[in-house]
Amino acid sequence: EDQVTQSPEALRLQEGESSSLNCSYTVSGLRGLFWYRQDPGKGPEFLFTLYSAGEEKEKERLKATLTKKESFLHITAPKPEDSATYLCALTGTASKLTFGTGTRLQVTL
Amino acid sequence: NAGVTQTPKFQVLKTGQSMTLQCAQDMNHEYMSWYRQDPGMGLRLIHYSVGAGITDQGEVPNGYNVSRSTTEDFPLRLLSAAPSQTSVYFCASSPYPPRYSGANVLTFGAGSRLTVL
Numbered sequence: 001e002d003q004v005t006q007s008p009e010a011l012r013l014q015e016g017e018s019s020s021l022n023c024s025y026t027v028s029g030l031r032g033l034f035w036y037r038q039d040p041g042k043g044p045e046f047l048f049t050l051y052s053a054g055e056e057k058e059k060e061r062l063k064a065t066l067t068k069k070e071s072f073l074h075i076t077a078p079k080p081e082d083s084a085t086y087l088c089a090l091t092g093t094a095s096k097l098t099f100g101t102g103t104r105l106q107v108t109l
Numbered sequence: 110n111a112g113v114t115q116t117p118k119f120q121v122l123k124t125g126q127s128m129t130l131q132c133a134q135d136m137n138h139e140y141m142s143w144y145r146q147d148p149g150m151g152l153r154l155i156h157y158s159v160g161a162g163i164t165d166q167g168e169v170p171n172g173y174n175v176s177r178s179t180t181e182d183f184p185l186r187l188l189s190a191a192p193s194q195t196s197v198y199f200c201a202s203s204p205y206p207p208r209y210s211g212a213n214v215l216t217f218g219a220g221s222r223l224t225v226l
Contacts, residue, residue, distance in 0.1 A: 032213070041219070043201070043217030043219050043220050044152075044215075049214065087151075087152070089152075091207045097215070099152040101151050102151075
């Protein structure tokens with residue numbers, strides 16, 4: 001059975017303090033690993049898709065990376081508007097989308 | 110604005126009552142799905158549809174019904190509400206089902222918060 005574990009559960013950063021969110025996974029035949037951002041009271045919003053180990057994607061202050069067992073979402077010099085819950089999800093050969101429980105990020109001034 | 114529209118945003122029910130959560134998308138997506146989100150748990154798939162007239166069960170289907178008479182609409186029905194169905198419900202759509210493409214990205218609605226007393 002595919003599994004996704006995200007850590008930490010919650011993270012508090014000061015503005016400008018870079019850090020990383022972790023998504024550990026087990027899957028039979030990875031077809032795609034996804035990162036979503038979810039703001040309070042809203043639905044998840046797509047950020048990135050990664051397909052194979054070694055792949056990296058960037059968007060503004062966010063960079064997602066992928067190994068055979070983990071994905072990281074690196075946040076460089078975060079701003080308060082980066083505060084949100086970040087969800088990791090994946091699809092394997094079973095063609096089922098499995099979500100992690102998310103990391104709740106708070107960035108303070 | 111193009112996207113997924115869910116109504117109502119908030120609903121309070123008494124145990125045993127029935128109701129329908131509405132979901133509509135205007136992106137001509139073939140795949141539509143319903144998830145529930147509970148504290149400490151990942152999004153869990155309730156039901157999904159790969160096209161008009163075709164629906165199937167996800168991992169937590171009990172107590173819910175769906176139908177897909179048009180490409181645009183995918184309502185979720187609670188037949189006899191129970192307190193265990195208190196949750197936030199999300200409708201999501203994508204061009205194709207996950208099994209057709211690992212690149213498939215879901216577009217989510219804003220959610221419907223349901224409380225069952």
